[in-house]
Amino acid sequence: MHRVAEFYRSTPGKKFVTTVTGAVLFAYVVLHTLGNLQIYFGTRMLNAYAGLLHSVPGLVWAVRFVIALSGTLHVVAAVQLTIRNWGSRPIRYMVQRYREADWAGRTMIWSGTGVAAFAVYHVLHLALGSVHPDFVPGDVYHNVMAGLLVLPVSIIYIAAVVLLGLHLYHGLWSFFQTLGWSHPLYDSWRRAFATAFAVGVVAGNVSIPVTVLLRLIS
Amino acid sequence: MRLTLHIWRQRNRNDRGRFVKYEINDVSPDMSFLEMLDVLNQRLIEHGEEPVAFEHDCREGICGCCGMVINGVANGPEKGTTVCQLHLRHFRDGDVIYIEPWRSRAFPAIKDLVVDRSALDRIMQAGGFISVRAGSAPEANTVLIPKETAELAMDAAGCIGCGACVASCPNGAAALFVAAKISHLGLLPQGQPERHRRARAMVRQMDREGFGACSNHRECEAVCPKRISIRFIALANRDFLKESLAPSEATSGKAKNAKK
Ligand code: HEM
Ligand code: FES
Numbered sequence: 275m276h277r278v279a280e281f282y283r284s285t286p287g288k289k290f291v292t293t294v295t296g297a298v299l300f301a302y303v304v305l306h307t308l309g310n311l312q313i314y315f316g317t318r319m320l321n322a323y324a325g326l327l328h329s330v331p332g333l334v335w336a337v338r339f340v341i342a343l344s345g346t347l348h349v350v351a352a353v354q355l356t357i358r359n360w361g362s363r364p365i366r367y368m369v370q371r372y373r374e375a376d377w378a379g380r381t382m383i384w385s386g387t388g389v390a391a392f393a394v395y396h397v398l399h400l401a402l403g404s405v406h407p408d409f410v411p412g413d414v415y416h417n418v419m420a421g422l423l424v425l426p427v428s429i430i431y432i433a434a435v436v437l438l439g440l441h442l443y444h445g446l447w448s449f450f451q452t453l454g455w456s457h458p459l460y461d462s463w464r465r466a467f468a469t470a471f472a473v474g475v476v477a478g479n480v481s482i483p484v485t486v487l488l489r490l491i492s
Numbered sequence: 493m494r495l496t497l498h499i500w501r502q503r504n505r506n507d508r509g510r511f512v513k514y515e516i517n518d519v520s521p522d523m524s525f526l527e528m529l530d531v532l533n534q535r536l537i538e539h540g541e542e543p544v545a546f547e548h549d550c551r552e553g554i555c556g557c558c559g560m561v562i563n564g565v566a567n568g569p570e571k572g573t574t575v576c577q578l579h580l581r582h583f584r585d586g587d588v589i590y591i592e593p594w595r596s597r598a599f600p601a602i603k604d605l606v607v608d609r610s611a612l613d614r615i616m617q618a619g620g621f622i623s624v625r626a627g628s629a630p631e632a633n634t635v636l637i638p639k640e641t642a643e644l645a646m647d648a649a650g651c652i653g654c655g656a657c658v659a660s661c662p663n664g665a666a667a668l669f670v671a672a673k674i675s676h677l678g679l680l681p682q683g684q685p686e687r688h689r690r691a692r693a694m695v696r697q698m699d700r701e702g703f704g705a706c707s708n709h710r711e712c713e714a715v716c717p718k719r720i721s722i723r724f725i726a727l728a729n730r731d732f733l734k735e736s737l738a739p740s741e742a743t744s745g746k747a748k749n750a751k752k
Pocket of ligand 2: 547548549550551552553554555556557558559574575576577
């Protein structure tokens with residue numbers, strides 16, 4: 275078997291794929307969050323930023339391609355690993371108490387599935403506008419405002435971001451371990467890094483529907 | 493002390509198994525957990541019943557065969573302790589205790605609390621060795637090893653292969669065991685010739701045995717009686733990634749090209 279095929283067939287190989295693609299998705303999430311926060315600088319700024327992204331030839335499609343590819347690889351490898359893991363203990367314990375394995379880590383497949391479902395909805399809602407009550411192509415600021423003023427919609431956004439936060443809380447820490455990036459000098463920073471970015475992504479993105487709902491910006 | 497025990501009883505591989513409740517009231521807090529089972533078994537034998545099968549050998553925490561899950565925690569409530577070294581003083585009078593065997597697809601049941609852990613032996617056979625020149629023992633200290641390196645290798649070598657890492661892992665992964673073995677040999681000069689091939693061979697066998705995959709839950713480290721750090725999983729991942737993605741020119745099977 276070719277070495278690369280053998281690598282992907284192995285469990286650490288699949289895990290390597292989830293971690294590299296997870297890092298790409300994470301980088302996108304951070305940039306996207308920073309972009310979103312421009313809403314606080316007003317209509318002109320956000321729409322100008324959106325216009326700028328679309329004015330660079332090929333940029334939007336290149337990013338879409340990378341995200342779709344990373345997302346697909348991430349999901350396929352993660353689902354294969356999860357199915358394998360579910361089969362590894364045919365008879366369960368009567369009593370099982372975890373000392374370290376936290377809830378965020380044990381529910382990666384569900385937080386991931388939630389994020390995937392949301393991603394589909396989000397594209398239909400704010401990118402294509404097909405499930406948006408009052409979509410104006412090009413007027414990003416208006417679309418966000420009008421979209422998030424609908425309470426159930428805002429709740430979906432907030433819930434999805436919290437799920438993403440849980441995913442990142444475990445995933446970003448796990449990332450270092452999977453790549454073998456463990457060193458006594460830096461290990462204590464790994465937890466701090468994961469927590470900080472998970473909290474940052476959640477706080478940044480949750481703030482938007484909350485401010486819209488409270489009509490702090492309009 | 494009085495204790496209520498719910499012990500997993502299973503006659504053989506094909507038996508479905510069930511919990512059986514035993515009341516025990518003549519044990520002392522100074523007894524070890526296994527001594528308590530001895531007391532119970534003595535009573536069962538006197539009543540003409542089948543004693544509870546459990547594995548034990550050294551009873552001093554070094555052979556690694558006495559593992560069982562006690563109230564949901566592999567090797568019981570005391571950190572860094574095998575079951576034979578666990579004493580009843582860590583329980584309270586009147587406690588209800590569930591005792592179960594290691595549960596893993598890769599560890600088929602044999603009887604009661606005894607499971608077949610030879611999957612771990614087969615992983616060792618796949619790569620957990622070094623090749624040495626046979627003959628008389630070499631002069632001591634001919635191969636110099638920095639003390640820190642020796643200590644780190646010894647930390648990994650502390651693994652007694654009990655399987656608690658597998659038993660406790662939410663995914664039933666054997667990553668900590670395999671990583672300890674890969675690291676212990678890979679850190680020392682004697683382990684260098686096979687270092688990367690070893691990582692690949694042991695991981696391949698680990699996957700064949702049907703263990704789950706490591707999700708970095710850290711549960712293994714928390715129950716390991718030898719407190720082996722998951723840092724070794726990271727070290728072993730490095731060796732595995734290196735061998736899989738960037739093997740040395742000499743071992744990649746394409747060495748002949750270097751002549752041209
Ligand atoms: C914005 C989207 C996402 C980001 C940033 C992300 C990020 C990550 C990261 C960094 C990891 C850690 C990899 C490691 O442990 O080394 C991870 C693991 C995982 N992801 Fe995602 N992920 C995303 C979406 C998804 C989706 C859509 C799924 C759907 C199934 C998913 C399922 C999983 C699972 C199951 C794991 C754990 C795999 C394992 O340890 O066995 N993720 N993710
Ligand atoms: S009997 Fe040897 S470690 Fe417990």
